[in-house]
Amino acid sequence: MTALPRGESPGPSATDDDSVVADEPATAPAPAEQAEAAHDGADEATADGPGEEPDGPAPQEEAAAEATADGGTGGDATAAAAPTEAEAELAAQRELRERIEKRKAEKEGPIAAGTKLSGPAADLLAAVRAVESGEKPGTAFFDSPAPPPARRSVPAPAPVRTPAPEPVHVSRGASPETVAAVAAVLAAGGAPEALAAPAAAVLGAQADEALREDPWQLLSLPGVGPEQADTFARALLDTGCGPDDERRTAALVGWLLERAALQGHTALDAEQVRAALAARAVTDPGAAVQHAIAEGVVLVFQDGPEDEDTDGEPGEESEGTDAGDEGAEPTAEREPVQVLLGLDRYAxxxxxxxxxxxxxxxxxxxxxxxxxxxxxxxxxxxxxxxxxxxxxxxxxxxxxxxxxxxxxxxxxxxxxxxxxxxxxxxxxxxxxxxxxxxxxxxxxxxxxxxxxxxxxxxxxxxxxxxxxxxxxxxxxxxxxxxxxxxxxxxxxxxxxxxxxxxxxxxxxxxxxxxxxxxxxxxxxxxxxxxxDPGPIGELVSGIGIGELNQVEAPGKEVVIVPVRDAGEAVHRTVQLVADSVPRAIGVPSSDTQVITVGHGGSAGTRALNEALKQRLNPGPGRFGGFDPGDRVAHVPAPGRTVPGVVVSADAEGLHLDCAGSPVVVPQERVAASVRHAWALSAHQAAGMRWPAAVVVLPGDAAQGLSRPWVYTAFGRGERHLSVVHGVDQALPRAVAQSPAQDxxxxxxxxxxxxxx
Structure with missing residues (x-):
């Protein structure tokens, strides 16, 4: 692999490293900060919940986090745009989902192959279906008072798969009266009133009553975590709630599954869910899981060898014994059966x-x-x-x-x-x-x-x-x-x-x-x-089989730039994009894409975008934090990143040029769906290529590296790849490790x- 000699490094950067290094908070936001957290959505990661991915940022967490604008709100775009074709698109998607549900209703059994249940497990599943269909009330199966009808955790709305480059602008239809009523409840519980509109959209016209009766439904809103929901519930219910409140435990189960979905999981092992509940001060996690199943918050699936003698309850299995029968004889020869919990939308x-x-x-x-x-x-x-x-x-x-x-x-x-x-x-x-x-x-x-x-x-x-x-x-x-x-x-x-x-x-x-x-x-x-041809193709092909090889790059197709810390990584990256790559490789800054491990940190996308804007397109950010000529990423739906350039802004909204197609983003959606994009994460960059790519690996990125990440990031450049390298041996170790099903x-x- 050919390294760029120190003597050939670009000249000093026009930016001050200290001015672009942003510290990211490591703790969950306080209730007063929930409004800002709601914009970040899934950026708030759980360190102790199931589905944790220590090897790198969760893909959909990045997709949700990318919607956070780097600049402030407001600007010249002052009027809301009229609804676009998104409403027609949603109608088409609803029709498709109705067809899916109709096909599933025609099946003889409620659960398809791979979900064999018997004994009490089958009885419990029948009870779940009875509750879901309305044939029996939830109180028929539990002594505790049944929560209100809105108890069932409201699934997140289906992702809107919008065509690029059309923006999404869908009116939720919440009346001002409903939003005002919800705002009053939120204020009584110490939660920010900015959550009123999202709560009304998710929980419906009776959202204020639903929150008063079950404050933990606040967990169904983006950016709200258990700590904030618990604080809100204590403020409203005083001594009328505790960590084992069934409303709390059911909401936590749904929240854990939603968080897992942000990390790519469609289901979780029941044992993981029980462990995560225990970490949240739930004294009987097994009972909490069964209550959530009966309430229809989650579905239960049992994958493994069919055994008619199995009569343990879902989620209570243990290796060698049948946890459903006290005193059962060990069955060491029996293969373990995995019990999974999942949200109905993914099932x-x-x-x-x-x-x-x-x-x-x-x-x-x-x-x-x-x-x-x-x-x-x-x-x-x-x-x-x-x-x-x-x-x-x-x-x-x-x-x-x-x-x-x-x-x-x-x-x-x-x-x-x-x-x-x-x-x-x-x-x-x-x-x-x-x-x-x-x-x-x-x-x-x-x-x-x-x-x-x-x-x-x-x-x-x-x-x-x-x-x-x-x-x-x-x-x-x-x-x-x-x-x-x-x-x-x-x-x-x-x-x-x-x-x-x-x-x-x-x-x-x-x-x-x-x-x-x-x-x-x-x-x-x-x-x-x-x-794949050329030095970059040879390098990436080796990474695909776990080898980080040195490649001959006579035309400087691959360059390694060593750095000591994150500040130097930002400094070198700006030099490469603004000076070195255009001068030595002939690729202009507009065709060079910076890729880094995550959005936060001293050399994440936020810090890099701030530094690159200062050098490449300085300005006051008068259009909601953006200026004409800014490179941006338009996110019309989670997981959909559409690169573009800011053209202007007016009463209609923020005008973008996305690959030659005009896009108008309404003012109220700018903060949630547009961000600067000189620097992207590897998940955002997947499926796209640029003439040149600069991959930034600061020292604090070592834990986020994996073979698929390196493979994806290094393959985004067609003619040139620069690697700003500050992770020492963490890079070859990440490449050598065999990727597991995550x-x-x-x-x-x-x-x-x-x-x-």
């Missing part, structure tokens, strides 16, 4: 996705003669992909950046046969690259635009996408809810190809769809034999069961 999505995949696999029919098209393919890997797609309804294709030419060849071949073929990507940048590879701009769309109907061929009379072949690139970025919507939108006989690099970071949303499909061997897999999901089990 529904995974089961619907598994059903849809099975339907596509079994519905493929021959529609054309693909032999000539396969023979004319530009590479052996493309030939193999075309032949495999011709014979199967679902195909998984894996490969690096160079391998993207193979699905492009498949799309072109299918179009040449008269089939309706399309490619969908995760980002605008990916769409442009795919369109160039296919040679047809109409053959590439973003996945969000395709599902919302603003891009692509539209839908037929039955609501299915009018396609014969759909290739989804950047498949690792596909979360389980989007995956379910996708397969439900495809008619029988439509071919689906999932293509991507399995070495990159997983989706910002919950689930690991591509990895689970590969692990379950649910369909034929085509592995590309096309290597997400708990049920999709693989469901796919394997349906295949069997």
């Amino acid at each position: 529904l999505a995974e089961e619907s996705l598994a059903d849809g995949i099975a339907r596509l696999v079994n519905a493929c029919e021959k529609d054309a003669d693909w032999a000539d098209a396969a023979a004319a393919a530009p590479s052996p890997s493309a030939t193999e992909l075309i032949r495999t797609a011709a014979a199967h309804g679902l195909v998984a294709h894996t490969g690096g950046e160079a391998a993207r030419a193979e699905p492009a060849a498949l799309i072109a071949a299918a179009a040449g046969l008269g089939l309706r073929a399309l490619g969908a990507t995760h980002s605008l940048d990916g769409r442009q690259r795919l369109a160039g590879a296919v040679g047809d701009a109409s053959a590439a769309v973003t996945l969000s635009g395709l599902l919302s109907g603003t891009e692509g061929p539209g839908r037929d009379e039955e609501g299915a996408l009018a396609l014969d072949l759909l290739v989804v690139l950047d498949a690792p970025q596909l979360d389980v809810e989007t995956g379910a919507m996708l397969v439900e939108s495809l008619s029988d006989g439509t071919r689906l190809v999932l293509s991507g690099d399995p070495g990159v970071l997983a989706s910002a949303g919950a689930g690991r769809v591509f990895a689970d499909v590969l692990a379950a061997r649910a369909c034929p897999q085509v592995v590309s034999r096309t290597p 997400r708990t999901t049920r999709l693989r089990t469901l796919l394997e069961a349906s295949d069997g």
Whole structure:
């Protein structure tokens, strides 16, 4: 690996290091600070809850945190924009979800394969279903008074998959009277009135009454943690509450599962949930979990070998004994059974996705003669992909950046046969690259635009996408809810190809769809034999197999810049972007992307963006913290990052240029959905590439490194990669460690069961 000699380092930076180093608070915000925390959403990480990921920031936490604007609010944009096409998009998504629910209602049993229950476990599940359906009240199963009807933890609204570059602007419809009533309750409990509108949107017209009767419903709001909810509850209920209050424990269970979803999990082991409850001063975690199940806050799933003699209750199993029977004899030979808890929205999505995949696999029919098209393919890997797609309804294709030419060849071949073929990507940048590879701009769309109907061929009379072949690139970025919507939108006989690099970071949303499909061997897999070219391709390929190799870079394609601390890392990064890379490599600052481990810290995205703005586009931030020419990231929905440049602002909102397309972000959404973007996290940058990338690794980033993170970050530069290196041996150690499955999901089990 070629290092940049100290003598060739760029000159002094125009910025003062001390002015851009921002300390990040390590503790949860006090109740008075909840309004600010609500903007950060999932940025508040739990250190003791289940699903903790010590090796790096949680992907959806980053997706939520990226929505926090670096500047203040206000500015010249003063009038709210009228509702956009988002309302029509939401209606289409609701229709899709109704179809999913209808399909699930037609099934004979409430839980699909892989969830075998018997004895008291089956009885408890029946009780849960009875409560959910309204056939029996919750008090039929517990002696304690039943909480009010609003007790059930309100699931977070389904992520709005909006097409880039259209902004999302959806009126929640909460009346001023409702917001005022909620504000009064919040004030009585010492919570900031800024939470009134979000609470009214989530909890409905009777939100004030719901909060008075059950203050812990405050946990359903973004940025609110258990400490704040407990403080709020004590202020309202005084001595009428305690740590074992069933309202509190049920809310905590739902909160733990929601937090786990932000880290990518669709379910959690029941033992993890019980341990986390115990850490929150719950004296009987097992009873708390069972109460949450009966209240419908979570669902219970039991994965493992079927055993009719198993009569333990869900979540109470232990190795070698049946915890449901006192004095039961040890059963050392029995394989342990994993009991999982999950939110219904993700359970529904995974089961619907598994059903849809099975339907596509079994519905493929021959529609054309693909032999000539396969023979004319530009590479052996493309030939193999075309032949495999011709014979199967679902195909998984894996490969690096160079391998993207193979699905492009498949799309072109299918179009040449008269089939309706399309490619969908995760980002605008990916769409442009795919369109160039296919040679047809109409053959590439973003996945969000395709599902919302603003891009692509539209839908037929039955609501299915009018396609014969759909290739989804950047498949690792596909979360389980989007995956379910996708397969439900495809008619029988439509071919689906999932293509991507399995070495990159997983989706910002919950689930690991591509990895689970590969692990379950649910369909034929085509592995590309096309290597990524050049020194960067050689370096990244080595990282993919756990080797951090030195590579020859005669044209300074790869440069290492050692630093001693975070302050020097910020200083060197600004030098590289503003001076060294443009001068030595010929890539302008506007085409150079900085990538770092997280948003906080002395060299996180916030500190780097402040320093880079001071050097590259200084200004007062008169448009809600932004100036014309600022590089920004527009986040129309969690997990969706659309790079753009600020053009202007007026009464209509903040005007952006996103890859040549104009976007107007209403003033009230600027703080929540726009941030500076000279520096991004690796999760934000996934699915996109730039001519040059500067990866910043300060000393405090060592714990956030993993092989997938390094693989993703180092692969974002096409012509040049600079690594600002201050983590010593932590980098090779992170690359050498074999990546483990860091997400708990049920999709693989469901796919394997349906295949069997």
